[in-house]
Structures are given as C-alpha cells and as structure tokens.
Amino acid sequence: MSCFLMxxxxxxxxxxxxxxFWWGHNEEKNKIHWLSWDKLSFSKAVGGIGFRDLSIFNKALLAKQCWRILKNPEALWVKILKARYFPFTGLFDAKKGxxxxxxxxxxxxxxxIIKSRARWQIGNGNSFHSLASMPLN
Incomplete structure (x- = not known):
C-alpha cells in the first residue's frame, strides 16, 4: 500500500x-449494526473505533513516500527515481511521462496530495519559500 496506488x-x-465481518450475518443470527461505517471510521479520540478507509490510507502512505524523497535526496532509491523520471526538475515539477x-x-x-496541501514557510523574516517549490538536488 505504500508503494502502489490501489x-x-x-x-x-x-x-x-x-x-x-463486523456486521455480517449467517443463517441463524444477524449481528447488530451498532453505528454507521462512517462513524466507526472516526478516530478513537472523537468517539469512533478507528477503522481506516483503505483508499485514504493508501494515499497517505504514498504521500509519506514522497515526503521521504524530499527529505532523503541522497538515498539510492531516490537517486534512481530522479535519474529515471525527473533528472532536470524537482519532484513537484516532474511529469508522468x-x-x-x-x-x-x-x-x-x-x-x-502533498502539493495540494503545501503552504508557505516563513524563516527568519528575510526569506520565504513554498514547500511545493522546494528543489530536489
């Protein structure tokens, strides 16, 4: 799930x-539907059981891999991806091909997902940059 979009x-x-599994039934008895699936998928902190929507979780894991690309540009796998898919641009400017x-x-x-939620970062007040424009060396 962290490497491929399902x-x-x-x-x-x-x-x-x-x-x-939770709400199923068989010939003899039905299981009780305690809450809707949407409420069960809320986090435990807000009263749900914490089931994950696998589509959202899959995309979050893929975004985490992209974050690793940004934070570890010297890793071998990142260098291979960069050489193959975006040798002359940064990750955020790369095309699918x-x-x-x-x-x-x-x-x-x-x-x-990261790009759509990137925000401006103010450093010491003399400069600023957007995460989306951060180059990958």
Whole structure:
C-alpha cells in the first residue's frame, strides 16, 4: 500500500469485507449494526473505533513516500527515481511521462496530495519559500 496506488474498487471491496465481518450475518443470527461505517471510521479520540478507509490510507502512505524523497535526496532509491523520471526538475515539477511505471504513477498521486496541501514557510523574516517549490538536488 505504500508503494502502489490501489484501485478504488479493491479498496471498496476490502472495506466491504471488513464491514461484513463486523456486521455480517449467517443463517441463524444477524449481528447488530451498532453505528454507521462512517462513524466507526472516526478516530478513537472523537468517539469512533478507528477503522481506516483503505483508499485514504493508501494515499497517505504514498504521500509519506514522497515526503521521504524530499527529505532523503541522497538515498539510492531516490537517486534512481530522479535519474529515471525527473533528472532536470524537482519532484513537484516532474511529469508522468509516456512510459511511466505503476510505482511512479502511484508516487505522483502521493505527490499531488502533498502539493495540494503545501503552504508557505516563513524563516527568519528575510526569506520565504513554498514547500511545493522546494528543489530536489
């Protein structure tokens, strides 16, 4: 889940299996539906059970991998990705390309999540930059 974007149909099917496990029924008896699935997926801090929506969790893990690319530019796997997919630009300016692998396409989905939520950072007051414009050496 942290390397590949899972199809939404697969995530929905797994979520449905989880719901059937908790709410399922058999010939003899039905299980009680205590709360709606939406409320069960709330975090425990706000009164839910903490079940995760697998589609959202998958995208969060992909965004975490992109964050690792930004924070560890000297890692071997990052250097290989950079040489293959974005040798002359930064991660946020990289394009998908015509023959992109499934892994690279998946990482771009995580990158887009970070990019859509990036904010300006004010340093010492003399300069500022956006996370989205941060170059990857």
């Amino acid at each position: 199809p939404s149909s697969l995530c929905k099917a797994i979520n449905a299996d989880l719901a059937r 015509v023959r992109a692998s499934w892994a690279w396409s998946s990482l771009l989905a995580g990158r887009d």
